[in-house]
Amino acid sequence: MTEDEELKKRSAAAKLFDIRRVIGALFVVYGVIVTLLGIFDNQSEIDKASGVRINLWMGLAMLALGGVFLAWQWWRPPVPPTDEDLRTSDETPTGT
Amino acid sequence: MGGLVAEGPGLRLDLDVFDYLILAIYFATVLGIGFAARRAITSSSDFFLSGRSMPAWVTGIAFVSANLGALEIIGMAANGAQYGLMTLHYYWIGAVPAMVFLGIVMMPFYYGSKVRSVPEFLRRRFNTPTHLLNAVIFAIAQVLIAGVNLYALALILDALLNWPLWLSIVIGAAIVLTYISIGGLSSAIYNEVLQFFVILAGLLPLTIVGLVKVGGIDGLFDKVRNSDLGDAALHTWQGTANSGNPLGANWIGIVFGLGFVLSFGYWTTNFAEVQRALSAKDMSAARRTPIIGAFPKLLIPAVTVIPGLVAVVTVKGLGASSGDLTYNNSIPLLMRDLLPNGVLGVAVTGLVASFMAGMAANVSGFNTVFTYDLWQTYVRKGRSDEYYLRVGRWATVGGIIISIGTAFIASGYDNIMNYIQALFSLINAPLFATFIVGMFWKRMSAPAGFWSLLLGTLSSLTLYLLYLGDVVKFNSDLSESFWGAGLAFTTAVVVAVLVTLVTKPKPENDLRGLVYGLAGTSTSGDAVLAADKVWWRNPALLGGIAVVLALLLYIPVW
Numbered sequence: 152m153t154e155d156e157e158l159k160k161r162s163a164a165a166k167l168f169d170i171r172r173v174i175g176a177l178f179v180v181y182g183v184i185v186t187l188l189g190i191f192d193n194q195s196e197i198d199k200a201s202g203v204r205i206n207l208w209m210g211l212a213m214l215a216l217g218g219v220f221l222a223w224q225w226w227r228p229p230v231p232p233t234d235e236d237l238r239t240s241d242e243t244p245t246g247t
Numbered sequence: 248m249g250g251l252v253a254e255g256p257g258l259r260l261d262l263d264v265f266d267y268l269i270l271a272i273y274f275a276t277v278l279g280i281g282f283a284a285r286r287a288i289t290s291s292s293d294f295f296l297s298g299r300s301m302p303a304w305v306t307g308i309a310f311v312s313a314n315l316g317a318l319e320i321i322g323m324a325a326n327g328a329q330y331g332l333m334t335l336h337y338y339w340i341g342a343v344p345a346m347v348f349l350g351i352v353m354m355p356f357y358y359g360s361k362v363r364s365v366p367e368f369l370r371r372r373f374n375t376p377t378h379l380l381n382a383v384i385f386a387i388a389q390v391l392i393a394g395v396n397l398y399a400l401a402l403i404l405d406a407l408l409n410w411p412l413w414l415s416i417v418i419g420a421a422i423v424l425t426y427i428s429i430g431g432l433s434s435a436i437y438n439e440v441l442q443f444f445v446i447l448a449g450l451l452p453l454t455i456v457g458l459v460k461v462g463g464i465d466g467l468f469d470k471v472r473n474s475d476l477g478d479a480a481l482h483t484w485q486g487t488a489n490s491g492n493p494l495g496a497n498w499i500g501i502v503f504g505l506g507f508v509l510s511f512g513y514w515t516t517n518f519a520e521v522q523r524a525l526s527a528k529d530m531s532a533a534r535r536t537p538i539i540g541a542f543p544k545l546l547i548p549a550v551t552v553i554p555g556l557v558a559v560v561t562v563k564g565l566g567a568s569s570g571d572l573t574y575n576n577s578i579p580l581l582m583r584d585l586l587p588n589g590v591l592g593v594a595v596t597g598l599v600a601s602f603m604a605g606m607a608a609n610v611s612g613f614n615t616v617f618t619y620d621l622w623q624t625y626v627r628k629g630r631s632d633e634y635y636l637r638v639g640r641w642a643t644v645g646g647i648i649i650s651i652g653t654a655f656i657a658s659g660y661d662n663i664m665n666y667i668q669a670l671f672s673l674i675n676a677p678l679f680a681t682f683i684v685g686m687f688w689k690r691m692s693a694p695a696g697f698w699s700l701l702l703g704t705l706s707s708l709t710l711y712l713l714y715l716g717d718v719v720k721f722n723s724d725l726s727e728s729f730w731g732a733g734l735a736f737t738t739a740v741v742v743a744v745l746v747t748l749v750t751k752p753k754p755e756n757d758l759r760g761l762v763y764g765l766a767g768t769s770t771s772g773d774a775v776l777a778a779d780k781v782w783w784r785n786p787a788l789l790g791g792i793a794v795v796l797a798l799l800l801y802i803p804v805w
Contacts, residue, residue, distance in 0.1 A: 170280075170305060172435045174444055177276050181269060181448070181593065190263055196587035201460040205452045205591040208348035213448055213593075 175220030182214025258406040258579050261316055266592025273445065273596045276420060277438055277603070278764075281426030284329045286346070294538055301433075303532035305440055307539025310523040312439035312548075315446060315604020316398055317598055318667060320551055325574035327548075327555025328565060329472025331471065331480020331803050334555070338548045343541045345514035347790035348536040352763075354786075356523060356686060358533040360760045363525070365518040365622045365678075372685050372761045373696030373753075374546040380700055381640050381678065382620035385518060385615055388674050393609035394653025395667060400602035401654065405792050406571075407579055407595065416449075417598075420647050423606050427614070428643040432526060435611040439523075442600040443543075449597020450550035452590040453581050457557035460585065467553070480556075485805045500758035508736045512679035513671060519612035534786040538768040541793040545800060554581055612643040632726040668728040669711055675730035680739030689762045693753055695746035703739030707731040 189207030195205055288431035301309075344423070362368045368384060401415035426434045426478030461467045472478050484498065496518040514520060558577035559565055562584070565572050572580075582594050595773065617637040627634075681700045685691050710731045713719040721727040758765050 170440055171323075173283075174441055177272070177441065178444065178448075180272060182433050184265060184269065184594065185589045189579065192587060192589075194361070200452075200456045200585055203456050203459050205456050206587060209452050209590050209593070212451075212546070216444065216448075218370060 153232060169224055170219045171224040175224060177215045178213045178217030178220065180217075182210050182212075182217055184210070186210030249496070256284055256742075258576060259409060259578075260407045260583055260591065260595065262408065262592065262595065263588045265589055266595060269456045269597050270590035270599065273521035274599065275439065277426055278421060280437050281430035281434045282439070283514070284430030284437060293505075300372060301436060301528055301532070303527060303535040303539055305436065306523045306527045306532065306536040308443050308543070309436040309439040309535050310520060310540035311543050312443040312446075312604050313520055313523055313608035314544075315443065315601055316396055316604060316608070316665070317601040318396065320446070320450070320598070321399075321403075321575055321578055322532060322579055323548070323551040324558070324577045326553035328559040328574045328577045329555075329713060331476050331556065332483050333480075333550065333721070334552050335548050335801075335804065336501055336505055338544060338552075339801060340501065342514065342544050343557045343793055343797045344506065346544065347542040347793055348523075350534045350536065350786050351790050353686070354534040354537070355530070356526070356761055356763075357410050357521060358525060358530050363619050364616050365516060366519055366616055368761070369700075370620075370624075371695065372758070373583040373692035377681075377693070377696040377700055378620065379625065380697065382616050382624075384674060384704065386616050386621065389519065389613040389616075389671065391657075392647065392656075393606050393613070393650040393702075394669065394776040395657045396602055396606040396609065397650055398526070398654040398657040400599065400606075403579065403598060403602070405575075405769050407582075416651055419602065419606070419786045422642060423603055423610060424647045425512045427607060428640045431639070432522070432611050432615075435525060435607045436523060442604040443571070444601045444662075445593070446527040446604075447550065448593035449577075449590075450554070451602075452576065452586060453554050453594060454550045456585045457561070457581055461557055461560060467556055467560065467732040471556055474560055476559060482805060483801060486682075492796045495690065502713075504733060508679070508732045509671070509729070511683075512736075514676035514734065516675060516678045518616065518662050519608045522612055531784055535784065538786055538789045538793060541790075545796055547791065551578075554578055557581060576602050609652050610646050613646045614639050617642040617646070669731070672728040672732040672735065673704060673707050673711065673744055676707060676735040677739040680736045681743060684740055684743045686795060687746075687756055687763045689755065689765055690747060690752050691743055692747045692750040694750045695743045699739040699743035699747045702742045703735045703774055707735035710734055737799055784792065 185206050187210070189204055189210045192206055196206070199205075218244065284567065307358045323334060323337065326337070353743050359367060360368065364382075366378050366382040369381050396415055401410075401412045404410040404415040405412050411639060411714055412511065417617055426438060430437075458464065458467060461470055468481055471480055474480075520537075524533045527533035527536050555574075558581050562572065562577070562580050565574065565577065565580070578598075586594055593619045618635055622638050622642070623630075623635055627638075650755065677700055680703055684699070685696055708754075709725065714721060714731075721730065755765060
C-alpha cells in the first residue's frame with residue numbers, strides 16, 4: 152500500500168528527469184558561448200589553430216548536437232509508466 | 248610556432264574567463280544531475296541499481312564511458328605516440344570481442360539471476376568463502392584505483408592550471424562525493440552519459456586542428472614514416488610474426504594475452520562495468536548495453552591515438568623519460584599548442600570530466616559491493632531497506648575519504664599507469680578463469696571456486712612481487728602484467744579442475760539460471776529472446792556487426 156504509493160511517486164519522479172534535456176541544454180549553452188567566441192576570434196587565435204576557425208566550427212557543431220537532443224526529447228517525450236511497468240520494475244532481488 | 252613552444256612555461260595553459268565559465272557550468276550541471284536524481288530514489292535498489300529502469304542507449308554509453316577515464320585517454324594517446332598504430336589493438340581485438348561476448352553469452356546469467364553484483368553471482372554459483380574473498384579484493388581494488396584517478400586529476404590540474412595538488416584532490420573528491428551520495432547510481436550513470444559527449448567535444452577539436460596542421464591523414468602517415476617511429480608504427484599486424492615490432496609482442500601474445508585473458512577478464516567480470524548493464528530496464532536492454540558500447544569503442548582511437556601520433560611528429564623532443572615532454576603529456580601538450588580559448592575550455596572540461604567518470608565508476612561499484620556484499624551479508628543482516636540505503640550513502644563517504652588517502656599513496660609511485668596494469672592482472676585474470684569454468688562446467692564444485700580464485704590471485708601476486716624484488720626479469724612492466732595474467736589464468740583453471748575432481752558437485756537445482764545448459768525460469772530461451780523480436784534490437788546481430796566492423800577497420804592499417 153504505502154510501498155505502492157512510493158513506487159508511483161518514484162517512477163513519476165524518474166520520468167520528470169530526462170538526461171536528453173540536460174545534454175541538450177548543456178550543449179546549446181556551450182555552443183552559444185563557443186560560437187560567439189569563434190565569431191570574434193582574432194587572427195592570432197586562428198593562427199594558433201593552424202588557420203582553422205575551430206571555435207566557430209566546434210561552437211556550431213555543439214549547438215547542432217544540443218539541438219538534436221532537445222528535438223529528440225520533444226519528438227519522443229518520456230512515456231508515463233503503465234501499471235505493468237511499475238510492477239515489473241520493482242522486481243528487485245531480495246538476495247535472501 | 249616553434250619559438251612559442253620553447254618559451255611556454257612548461258605545460259601551463261592560459262585559460263581566460265570564458266574557459267573557466269565553461270568549466271564552472273559543467274560542475275554546476277553535474278551537481279544539478281545529482282540533486283535531480285535524488286528525487287527518483289526511495290529504495291536501496293534505486294540507489295545501487297537505478298531501480299533497473301535505464302534504457303539501453305543510456306546504459307550502453309555509460310558502459311563505455313565508465314571505461315573512458317582520463318587515465319585511459321592520456322594513457323592511450325601516450326601509447327599512440329610511443330607504439331604507433333599497434334595501440335589500436337587495445338580498442339579492437341582487446342575490447343570489442345569481449346564486450347560482445349558479455350552481451351550475448353554472459354548477460355543472461357548476470358541479469359537473469361537477479362544478482363546485484365558480481366560477488367553475489369559467485370556466492371550463488373559457488374559458496375560464501377568465494378564470495379567474501381572476491382568482495383573484499385574488489386572493494387580494496389576500487390578504492391585504490393579511485394585514489395589513482397584522483398591523484399592523476401590533481402597532477403593534471405597542477406600542470407595545466409597551477410592548482411595546488413591538495414586543492415584539486417579535495418575539490419574532485421567533493422564533487423564526486425556530492426553527486427553520488429545524493430543521487431546514487433542513476434546520478435553516476437547520467438553523468439557518465441553527459442561526460443561521454445563532453446569528453447568527445449574536448450578531444451575532437453584537438454584531432455581536427457592536429458590533422459590540419461600535419462596535412463591530413465596522408466601527411467600524418469608520411470611524417471610518422473620519416474620519424475624515429477618509422478613505418479612499423481603504421482601497421483597493426485604486419486611484423487607480429489615475432490616480437491620485433493614497436494609493441495614488442497607477437498601475434499600469439501596479442502590474440503591470447505591481450506585479446507583473450509586481459510580483455511575478457513576486464514570487460515566481463517569487472518563489476519564497475521557490469522553494474523551499468525545490471526541497471527538496464529529489461530533483459531534485452533541489459534544484453535545490448537555492452538554491445539551498444541562497442542560501437543563508440545571502435546571509433547574512440549580516432550580522438551586518442553591520432554592525437555598521440557600528431558604529438559610525436561609536431562612536439563620536438565617528445566618521449567623524454569621525465570619532465571614535461573613525457574609521452575603521458577601528449578594530449579596536454581597539444582592542447583597548449585593548438586587550441587585557442589573557448590575550445591580550450593571545453594577540452595580542459597572534457598579532461599576533468601573523464602577523471603570524474605573513472606572515479607565515479609569505482610566509487611559506485613565500491614559502495615554497492617560494500618553495502619550488499621559485505622555489510623548486509625556478514626555484518627548486519629535483515630535490516631530495513633531504508634537502513635541499507637543509509638549504509639550505502641555512508642559507504643560512499645567512507646570510500647571517497649579512503650580514496651583521498653590512497654591518492655596520496657599513489658603520489659609515491661612515479662608511473663601510475665603500470666601500477667594500474669599490475670592491479671588488473673592481479674584481480675581480473677584469476678576471477679575471469681574461475682568465472683568462465685564455473686559458468687560452462689556445471690560439475691565444478693563450490694570449494695573449487697574458492698581455491699581457484701585464491702591460488703590464481705596468489706600466483707600472479709607472487710610473480711609481481713618477485714619482479715619488483717628483481718628476482719624474476721621481464722623486458723617491460725607490460726610484459727610482466729601479461730605473463731602475470733597468463734599465469735593467474737592457468738593456475739586458476741588447473742586448480743578448478745583438480746579440486747573439482749576430489750570434491751562433491753553442487754546439486755543441479757541450486758545452479759539453475761547460473762550455469763550454461765541449466766536454464767532457469769529467467770534464462771530460458773523464450774525469456775531471453777522475448778524483447779529481441781525486432782531485428783535491430785537483436786544482440787547477436789548487433790554484436791556480429793560490431794565484430795565485423797572491427798575486422799574491416801583493421802584492413803587499411805594491417
